[in-house]
Amino acid sequence: MTDEVRLIPIRRIPEARPGDSVAELVLTGMAACGLTGEEGDVLVVTQKLVSKAEGRVVALAGIEPSPFAIAYGQRWERDPRQIELVLRESARIVRMDRGLIIAETRHGFVCANAGVDLSNVPAGYAALLPLDPDRSAAQIREELGERVGWTPAVIVSDTFGRAWRNGIVNVAIGVAGMRPLRDYRGQRDPFGNELRVTVIAIADELAAAAELVMGKTEGCPAVIVRGFRYEPGEGSARELLMPAERDLFR
Amino acid sequence: MTDEVRLIPIRRIPEARPGDSVAELVLTGMAACGLTGEEGDVLVVTQKLVSKAEGRVVALAGIEPSPFAIAYGQRWERDPRQIELVLRESARIVRMDRGLIIAETRHGFVCANAGVDLSNVPAGYAALLPLDPDRSAAQIREELGERVGWTPAVIVSDTFGRAWRNGIVNVAIGVAGMRPLRDYRGQRDPFGNELRVTVIAIADELAAAAELVMGKTEGCPAVIVRGFRYEPGEGSARELLMPAERDLFR
Numbered sequence: 001m002t003d004e005v006r007l008i009p010i011r012r013i014p015e016a017r018p019g020d021s022v023a024e025l026v027l028t029g030m031a032a033c034g035l036t037g038e039e040g041d042v043l044v045v046t047q048k049l050v051s052k053a054e055g056r057v058v059a060l061a062g063i064e065p066s067p068f069a070i071a072y073g074q075r076w077e078r079d080p081r082q083i084e085l086v087l088r089e090s091a092r093i094v095r096m097d098r099g100l101i102i103a104e105t106r107h108g109f110v111c112a113n114a115g116v117d118l119s120n121v122p123a124g125y126a127a128l129l130p131l132d133p134d135r136s137a138a139q140i141r142e143e144l145g146e147r148v149g150w151t152p153a154v155i156v157s158d159t160f161g162r163a164w165r166n167g168i169v170n171v172a173i174g175v176a177g178m179r180p181l182r183d184y185r186g187q188r189d190p191f192g193n194e195l196r197v198t199v200i201a202i203a204d205e206l207a208a209a210a211e212l213v214m215g216k217t218e219g220c221p222a223v224i225v226r227g228f229r230y231e232p233g234e235g236s237a238r239e240l241l242m243p244a245e246r247d248l249f250r
Numbered sequence: 251m252t253d254e255v256r257l258i259p260i261r262r263i264p265e266a267r268p269g270d271s272v273a274e275l276v277l278t279g280m281a282a283c284g285l286t287g288e289e290g291d292v293l294v295v296t297q298k299l300v301s302k303a304e305g306r307v308v309a310l311a312g313i314e315p316s317p318f319a320i321a322y323g324q325r326w327e328r329d330p331r332q333i334e335l336v337l338r339e340s341a342r343i344v345r346m347d348r349g350l351i352i353a354e355t356r357h358g359f360v361c362a363n364a365g366v367d368l369s370n371v372p373a374g375y376a377a378l379l380p381l382d383p384d385r386s387a388a389q390i391r392e393e394l395g396e397r398v399g400w401t402p403a404v405i406v407s408d409t410f411g412r413a414w415r416n417g418i419v420n421v422a423i424g425v426a427g428m429r430p431l432r433d434y435r436g437q438r439d440p441f442g443n444e445l446r447v448t449v450i451a452i453a454d455e456l457a458a459a460a461e462l463v464m465g466k467t468e469g470c471p472a473v474i475v476r477g478f479r480y481e482p483g484e485g486s487a488r489e490l491l492m493p494a495e496r497d498l499f500r
Binding site: 159169201213 | 253254255256257258259345347348350352359360368369370371373409413414415416418420421431434437438439440441442445448449450451454455458461462463466467469478489490496497498499500
């Protein structure tokens with residue numbers, strides 16, 4: 001049973017405030033749970049934890065919605081100030097219908113509301129995505145190395161909807177210390193067939209796995225994935241974005 | 251550490267032949283690995299294993315491609331017989347461009363090549379999706395119960411591409427014994443905000459997690475997820491399909 005993978009929740013992480021170190025918060029939670037890092041771990045942290053520590057939480061009261069945001073909000077019974085934030089966080093609107101907004105963020109992620117989210121923040125506030133989630137992941141990794149000599153691969157996760165499928169799942173929006181894709185092309189399956197198209201979005205599967213122990217109401221914003229043999233190396237969540245020239249659904 | 255989740259690969263499962271019992275194959279692999287089932291387990295099995303046992307593998311040599319399949323295959327250097335199979339397995343073509351075919355299957359799944367796949371089968375053969383993957387999952391579950399008194403939730407997984415994101419991930423195409431979605435609507439987050447839209451596609455996250463220990467070249471077609479508290483109940487992969495009236499991307 002040496003090749004099993006374990007999903008270990010890090011509970012009891014203190015609530016993050018602007019300017020906090022995510023690495024320190026994670027280590028505090030780990031100490032409270034009696035956990036220590038191991039070589040080869042992957043650390044998955046939620047976007048919400050990172051955004052709070054990076055001050056990417058804004059009060060809706062300070063947002064002046066545009067006439068367009070007011071009109072759309074009124075039409076679909078949504079807070080026009082959230083609509084305004086969604087527009088500000090968007091590089092492009094992909095679909096805007098039935099009260100939904102599917103947007104491409106400045107990072108290139110296509111997701112509902114450009115990642116602007118009113119849950120797991122105090123009432124009257126909205127969390128925005130980190131400005132550079134890859135950099136956030138790299139900083140967490142670096143600081144963990146400096147503080148306790150633990151350098152896990154780090155994934156910043158967020159929960160996205162999908163075209164054609166019901167329900168939302170965790171995906172990776174920031175990556176550090178690992179290759180986010182596992183490329184099987186050129187390898188052979190057990191029948192000797194050359195695998196011609198198989199590239200697995202490992203970082204997204206790690207994020208999805210982590211969500212299983214995070215939940216949405218349990219205050220568990222970080223998970224250790226232990227025993228998974230990832231490919232170490234430079235990695236960026238940008239690699240998880242479909243290149244425009246191959247995208248049939250933009 | 252009682253609330254961690256473990257992903258346990260079941261290796262040494264014999265190669266499936268038409269008419270084989272998937273439950274028996276899984277139990278053979280578990281015995282060879284020294285594994286026994288536990289209450290509360292989720293068993294994830296690949297579509298490929300199920301399709302082989304159900305005789306859903308066809309020889310390309312017996313397929314007569316239509317003129318349309320021949321034309322598209324020649325234009326994009328793809329086997330016209332595979333194109334023909336894709337068309338036959340499709341209820342509707344969603345996109346057909348640059349050699350790719352994104353199709354809606356008769357089950358309602360939207361995926362590349364309608365799930366017709368030439369990997370992990372003998373050269374010259376293609377695997378098709380099971381006719382009714384929910385029923386396949388239910389049969390595996392029932393038979394495990396009869397044989398050894400183990401009734402895990404069962405998920406049949408396949409690897410799908412995604413709009414806007416690079417790389418493929420495992421999703422659930424068949425479900426038995428569990429609710430595939432976790433509905434948080436009406437619950438409150440730690441800040442007291444009512445969660446208004448959060449429905450997590452748990453079965454897809456379980457399938458994605460399982461892929462982490464399956465790999466594509468290692469002959470590991472089944473995984474036990476142990477320690478995850480799923481919601482028991484009737485479940486269908488159809489619930490994971492976006493209802494047409496809410497689908498902005500059909």
